[in-house]
Amino acid sequence: MRKAFHHDLDRVTEDLVEMTRLAGSAISRATTALLDADLVLAESVIAADADLDDLRERLDFQAIDLLARQQPVATDLRMVVTAMRMSSDLERMGDLARHVAKIARLRYPSSAVPAEFRAVVVDMGRVAESIVLKAGAIIAARDVEGARTIEADDDAMDDLHRLFFERIAASDWSHGTETAVDLTLLSRYYERFADHAVSVGHRVIYLVTGHYDPDAEGSHEDTEDVLLPTRR
Amino acid sequence: MRKAFHHDLDRVTEDLVEMTRLAGSAISRATTALLDADLVLAESVIAADADLDDLRERLDFQAIDLLARQQPVATDLRMVVTAMRMSSDLERMGDLARHVAKIARLRYPSSAVPAEFRAVVVDMGRVAESIVLKAGAIIAARDVEGARTIEADDDAMDDLHRLFFERIAASDWSHGTETAVDLTLLSRYYERFADHAVSVGHRVIYLVTGHYDPDAEGSHEDTEDVLLPTRR
Structure with missing residues (x-):
């Protein structure tokens, strides 16, 4: 029975890793759809969710x-419970990628992203894809050391998120409030995407070590609320 | 053993209902802090999370x-698994209320909400508080019929969310993009708060009926992506 159980657990792990691949592909293609105002690609991301x-x-x-x-019981129980939580994070990451694609679709044939924001969006897309693929490798290898470094990857996203908001709130804004709304939501989607990847990393730490602390177990705290620019 | 088990399950249910009370109180007080630019109240919401x-x-x-x-096994197992998912929704609702309070704190001594948005924010706060208290009553009574109506309550929130975005994107916007960013995030927080309450309702349906469908089991789909105003 234990052999069968571990075979089943391996299957669960494979499914989780596959979910990270799908989420990585989704955010990467959504970013391209957004930047290129590519309606067909946006639709395919939306459908693939x-x-x-x-x-x-x-x-x-x-x-x-x-x-x-x-x-x-014990570690095996922890594995099953943690897998359900990771699947919830990863499904949500897919939703967030789909939201990005929906903004691309909504603004087609224009791009929702003004020229001077393209580079930041490219970076956010890259960080998002890279962090979810890293989360997949961490799940596959139950890599606690890797999981402990994933927060640093998220810091890069937080920096981009901060930069985004600072630019939107700058006094020389010339793109209208509709674009400000789009960019605010986009930045939030990418930032939450990375948060969920961090959360997956924390869950792997919990899974392997059994060590429970609020950060390692709960959803990763999202950070946007400390990132808003202060009123000038 | 089963008697002890059901005693423990009752305790879990009580804790879930208590969580709905805390989340309801948090969003109600956060809304007041936001509208009155009440720093002490905002701090207390943040701490109480x-x-x-x-x-x-x-x-x-x-x-x-x-x-x-x-x-x-069977219904008892479903109850335990569902309780863990509901606690995750309710904890997240607390985070969202705290985010609202943090915007209040950030803009103190000003209010983040311009005068003509006050009425909509009041309504969003009321809908949010009412929907989480309803979710609590649904959990306590395992009220499937009530749970089936909670989506309609969320429709009221979606209408307010749409109104918000339409007003922000209106061509005569005069409050600057920083306020546009604040209001976009605030509207999103309230809307996600209500989404999680809907999700709790769906989980009660799953718990009682065992009927699995993606809406009833997964996180309630958030709706902001269809609500963005179209480009004029």
Whole structure:
């Protein structure tokens, strides 16, 4: 029975890693759709999110089934519970990528991103893709050391997020408030995407060490609320 | 053993209802702090979020302990798993209320909300408080019929959210982009707050009926992406 159980757990891990791949692909393609005002690509990102939702559903069914049939304890129990939480993070990351794609679609044939914001959006897309792929490698290898460094990757996103808001709130803004709204939401989506990747990293630490602390277990605290520019 | 188990489950339910109360109080007080530029109140909302985090932590420990010791199956298992998901929604609602309070604190001694947005913010705060208290009553009574109506309450929030964005993107905007950024984030926080309450309602339906569908089980889809005003 334990052999079968561990076979099932391996399958769960594979599904989680596959979810990180899908989320990485989604945010990368959504960023391209946004920058190139590519409607077809945006539509494909929006449609593909259903795959991530299906995978999450399958994974959660499997996890509940494992709990019911195998009644795991200790580390095995922790693995199943943690997998369900990671799948929730990863599904949400897919939603956020889809939101980016929807803004691309909404503003087509224009791009929602003014020229001087393109470079920052490119960087946000790169950081987002890289952090979720890193999360996948961490899950696959149960890599606690890697997981401990993922917060530093998120710092890069927070810096970009801060830069974004500072530029939007600058006094010489000339793009209208509709674009300000779009960019505020976009920046928030990328930042939350990275937060969920950090949360996945923390969950791997919990999984392996059993060490519970609010940061390692709860959702990673999102940071936008300390990043708003102060009133000048 | 089953009697002890059901006693423990009742305790979990009580904790969930208590979490809805704390989240309701937080969003109500955060709204007041925001509108009155009340720094002391804003600080107290920010500090009180730790109580919600603690309660979530306790509840999750209890749930994992129940899984390990009692190895529930069928409805009992569903109850434990669903409780962990609801606690995650409710903790996140507390975070969102804290975000509102942090914007209030950031803009003190000014109010982040211009005069003509006050009425909409008042309404958003009322809908948010009412929907989380409703979610609490639904949890306490396992009220599937009530849970089926909670989406309609969320529609009121979506209408307010849409109104907000339309007004921000209007061509006669005179409040600067910093205020546009603040209001965009605020509107998003209230809207996500209500989404999580809907998600709690869906989870109660799943808990009682065992009926799994993506809407009833996954996080409630947030709706902001269809609400952005179209480019004029």
